Amino acid sequence: MEFFRNTNIDFLGKKWYFLIFSLIFSVAGVLSMAFWHGIPLGVDFRGGTLVYVKYAHTPDPAAIHAEIDRAGLKNARVQRIGQAAANEVVIALDIQETSEQALDKGKTLIIQALEGSAASANSGKQDLNNASSLTIANYLLEKDPLHLGTDANPRYTAMAQAIVGERDKARGGVLGSIDDLKTAADPAVVASLKDGFFTSDFGIRNVEIVGPQVGQQLRKQALLATLYSLAGMLVYLALRFEWIYGVAAVLTVFHDTLITVGAFSLLNWEISLTVIAAILTLIGYSNNDTIVVFDRIRENIKLLRRDKLADIVNKSINQTLSRTILTAGLTFLTVLALFLFGGEVLHAFSFALVIGILIGTYSSIAIAAPILVAYQEWRAARGQQPIAMPVRTGGPGQPKEKIKA
């Protein structure tokens, strides 16, 4: 099977369309970053508290918000996440509610607020859905419902772990009632638990608390990592090809990064650490694509010495087009699988990759190659010898031949 055979598309002739297309997306992104959503930073960079809560029933964000508001936590955001059937919400607190003196205060207050009415109806009892195995073990040790002898401590500890395991792994994190434990624990233990515990209608799945200092540090690191990554590309390509190839590749990748971050800004999706990882990956990926085209240009320059660079570049893009589309398509397939089946945690990450692969493939054809040609034309217009062309006669001031195949 073959999709492309001897294509002969004049890509460079369409460079103005490409430019307009790229401009629309980058400018829209930049405008959104500047005037609309800004760069929506996640809790990793902003600092703050995130609590992921799973409910036993369909959660009502407005009611949850009211409960948290009543507890004195202002500016909390409550949002449903995941599939509707998952009954999950995420509650976000600003950095103001997250001081380094009491890092987990916000989390504790949220749990108290959500337990609210259920806790007051069951005063004196603890919430089994948010109890740790240690709490349960200590309780059992004290009540000793099985009248165990010397090995009470290890046995109750193991029992508590089994109970927590049943709750978290088999029941998805929330018990409807203590009777749900009948399969996992001794009836006497279940009966004893009923005396000291109640079940609220939610369980905490995941907590992220980032203090202001770490947020600032991570922001700096993410920026540095991106810059170093770009600098690394530039140096490597300048050594392997000519410096202009490095510049063209880095400009291309910058374009890709800008559009991807812009897409996050337009959609107001938060950029987390894993999204930065995705962006660095797409820097590598987009470079891949660009290098494949550049390699072919370098090869063709040697073969077709008399042709114009624009023709050589066009021919090179066409020759590699089949590979470019195939690879992009296959990588896109895998990333799409991640996006569709990878679950909530990987959603933003795989979204960045989906966008990045589309843009990265497009840009190696539509941005990187035209930059090369434009630079040559600019040099030619100033009467200089084109760079990156093999030396024919030699002479002072001309670049040495670095091209090896």
Added chain:
Amino acid sequence: MNKNLTWKLVVIVGILVFFLFGIFGIPKDWTGKGLLASITDRIHLGLDLRGGTHLILQVQVDDAVNVDSDNAIARLKEDMRARKINYADITKPDPVNHPELVLVKGITPDQSGDFKSIATEHLPDYNVSSGAENSFTVTMKPQNLSDLKSRAVQQAIETIRNRIDQLGVSEPVIQEHGLGQYQILVQLPGVDDPARVKEIMQSTAMLEIKQSLGGPYSSEAQAFQEHNGQLPPDAVLMPGKSIGASRDTDSGESWYIISRASAVTGRDLRTAEPSRDENGQPAVRFILTGDGGRKFYSFTSAHVGDNLAVVLDGKVQEVAVIKEPIRDTGIINGRFTDQQTQDLSMTLRSGALPAGIKYLEERTVGPSLGADSIRSGVQAAIYGMLAVLIFMLVYYRWAGVNADIALILNLIILLGFMGFFGAVLTLPGIAGVILTVGMGVDSNVLIFERIREELRNGKTPPSAVEQGFSHAWITIVDTHVTTIVSAAILFIFGTGPVKGFATTLVFGLAANLFTAVFVSRVIFDWVLTRHQRGEALSI
């Protein structure tokens, strides 16, 4: 089959076996469950997949510096008294921002030479320089200061590790983190209750046994009043542990006058364990080291009838009369619960933290989320992989089989690498595996497309394969190097999940260089040896 090819085939099978061993080790039993257990034994799951607590804390290294400069001040005062050097004042002008800086004021010019010589002689870690109006600045040398700070961090890591070990957490990670920020990363798999662990890690557990010179008083003011507004020399006022409250909350106030010098400190402890006092209340019993015991014996012999104070973290825990000389055992009581005596004896055994710590970041992943993440991550990996494998078969026919073999081998080598290095698999790491499949297949596509091109240009299959591989090789090296560069930068800057992602990406790409180029080539060569002249290549 020619000899050269046989030899290469042996290499490939050898590598396959080697990396399969990397993944599975030698499984105890060959059932599906046993195999799965031996995988997770070698490739560790990250916190985001197995659940647990991730903490970043910062050592308040200035605490350690303050202790050192306080000692320097004490030393100077003693020396100046011994040499009869008069001074107006000795202070730390800025203990918050410059804890290493000591200012001595009002030394007469004729004694300044004397002062300088004792200061430089007895405080080798400090620089001494004279300032305006007969004053001297004594400040820690920059090298000693940074040594002291990094020592404080190392000591804190040791202490925390001791404490965590005693809690029985399996496979904890405790290491320095960040770039020169005095931060420590603590990862505790399976810990679902960070609150207690945090408290245990945080308690400095600084134990001192000192002489009590008076008290309790109900307020600081009363203590001064009883002594006509002046404390005895070399004594300080210390708060007592409040009555009926837990170890770190205060309700009722009490104050004691306590000697500055300690008879023994936590460093002299050999061990500590939960026990009961004479009234059957929970208490902590401690035993001193040989040296500590001798010190304590000579102190208590000299002070029979005086009061002894047990001070923990700057708070007077209890005061008792010395009835007779004590050698090496003692009891600390103070209305503890059983849990508290357990925790306290544990922290005493593990040694004191050299400085306070502050929590900067806390993440807890519940086991239910981790289990969901594994399920969806693996599901996505399988779907993505299947899609690629099937596509390659359809598009390249027999050569697609070749690519699929290379891809599967790529995956085995990647996982084998991770097994050998004991690498941590995180959720983004699973994504890295999937991405490796997508990007790894690129090398095959590059080569195959090139071979097709050469075939179209009229080359014979053997020469098309030869040309295809040699031309694509240059491109493949360039693309791999640049991607590995960005993955390596991720590895250096990232933590936790992101690091896991970079790890799989780097290993995957390295493995890909071998599978897509070497293995695919061998398969092609093998196909070509069985090939009839003039027969078309299935690609």
